[in-house]
Amino acid sequence: MTSPSRHLVRIPDSIDFATAAAVPLPATTAYQIVHDAAEVSADQTVLVLGAGGTVGTYVVQLAKKLGATVIGHATGDRLEHLESLGIDRTVDYRAHEFDDPALPGGPIREVDVVVDLIGGEYAVRAVPLTRRDGLVVGVPSGQQQGLGEAATSAGVRWTSLIVEPDHVALTYIADLIENGELEVTPPQVAPLEDVVDVHRKMAAGRMSKTVLKVNA
Numbered sequence: 001m002t003s004p005s006r007h008l009v010r011i012p013d014s015i016d017f018a019t020a021a022a023v024p025l026p027a028t029t030a031y032q033i034v035h036d037a038a039e040v041s042a043d044q045t046v047l048v049l050g051a052g053g054t055v056g057t058y059v060v061q062l063a064k065k066l067g068a069t070v071i072g073h074a075t076g077d078r079l080e081h082l083e084s085l086g087i088d089r090t091v092d093y094r095a096h097e098f099d100d101p102a103l104p105g106g107p108i109r110e111v112d113v114v115v116d117l118i119g120g121e122y123a124v125r126a127v128p129l130t131r132r133d134g135l136v137v138g139v140p141s142g143q144q145q146g147l148g149e150a151a152t153s154a155g156v157r158w159t160s161l162i163v164e165p166d167h168v169a170l171t172y173i174a175d176l177i178e179n180g181e182l183e184v185t186p187p188q189v190a191p192l193e194d195v196v197d198v199h200r201k202m203a204a205g206r207m208s209k210t211v212l213k214v215n216a
């Protein structure tokens with residue numbers, strides 16, 4: 001197997017090969033959302049829908065690293081995890097709708113950036129919570145139906161992205177991991193022979209991100 005050298009960086013000493021295999025896709029996606037698409041800055045408020053997921057956890061950390069105020073929408077023990085990562089406010093989606101005007105602690109409004117990692121109607125529902133000229137980033141591929149129309153009529157910018165190999169992002173991420181400044185959750189690991197079972201369980205939502213190990 002070969003790979004362009006610009007797609008590769010040295011694995012930080014603090015993580016093993018399986019963990020390293022699980023980092024580039026979600027962490028590079030998060031980098032390209034936070035640094036490239038949204039150009040998040042310290043004076044901004046970022047709302048992350050699906051904050052407890054793989055990409056979301058990196059988005060929260062990278063936006064906090066830039067000094068932004070971050071609000072995350074998640075549930076269960078992911079809420080505590082996000083709080084341990086320094087998130088400023090969480091909304092438990094099992095208890096409240098994120099766009100509820102009677103949200104405890106006050107309604108979410110006038111955010112600068114929305115990162116939608118869920119899809120469907122979520123990004124459209126976030127438009128009224130976004131300030132004029134703010135930005136909604138729709139990440140799930142092909143799931144931004146209605147977002148362009150809703151955003152344009154509200155004077156809100158919107159975009160979507162497809163992650164690309166990115167040496168600048170990978171280098172930045174590897175440095176943060178090396179310095180203990182980016183938390184990485186080790187993935188589940190299964191032998192390659194289990195590939196069919198792993199895919200079935202993932203499709204049924206019963207298994208999180210899994211690295212398949214050759215000769216495990």
Ligand SMILES: NC(=O)c1ccc[n+]([C@@H]2O[C@H](COP(=O)([O-])OP(=O)(O)OC[C@H]3O[C@@H](n4cnc5c(N)ncnc54)[C@H](OP(=O)(O)O)[C@@H]3O)[C@@H](O)[C@H]2O)c1
Nearest residue numbers: 029050052053054055056093117118139140141161162163
């Ligand atoms: N465009 C690109 O280049 C690109 C790159 C990477 C990923 N993606 C896409 O980005 C999305 C997120 O990826 P990921 O790897 O972070 O996935 P993930 O680890 O499965 O996380 C998704 C998160 O969304 C939450 N969620 C799902 N449905 C929800 C709902 N109805 N209400 C509230 N929360 C909900 C889940 O919460 P629970 O855990 O509580 O269920 C989970 O925390 C996926 O659609 C993926 O395909 C796109």
